[in-house]
Amino acid sequence: MEIESTSLSGLMIIKPKIFKDERGFFLESYHRSRFYEAGIECDFVQDNHSLSARGTLRGLHYQSSPGQAKLVRCTRGSIWDLAVDLRLDSPTLGKFWAIELNDENHFQFFIPVGFAHGFYVLSEKAEVQYKCSAVYNAQTEAGVAWDDPDLNLPWPDKKPLLSERDKKNPTFKDFLKLSTNT
16 A cells, blocks of 8 residues: 655555556455554544435534544445634644545545544445544534635535534634634
8 A cells, every 4th residue: 555645744646556467456445554654643432334315414523622633435326525724733723634535535534633523425325434543522523614714615616415513613813712722
């Protein structure tokens, strides 16, 4: 597999080597020592799996404490996957990185602790699976508005299908106010 860094420190794209023949394909989706060699040194403790319809936007989500690194892949269909840097001490605070993940390129997106994550479904349906470095905790779940004008994120659709929770996420400015007052 090939592991590439992005312009945002810690965010990485994993491109597996795919072995195809008349039966289908085989790929290695996780190899702990290769990930560690590339700087992905977290232990994953939870796997999540979602199915979403075209036009669904899930995000932008993060865990405030202890934080949650994610290793995201789309195993069916296609998504526009995006992460926003929320690390207060980062020179790229408020910057984002986006990539299309799908069941043909088999790319994965490693998102370290300190980023908000979201995705938009481009295909009729999409299954997204991701590993997490910390167990989900409803007490520390948080979000940032997907359509925040200060972030100006390049979502493919301005009127996506959203959960009630995601319709109410605070703005990036509110996130900053809350974060610097604690």
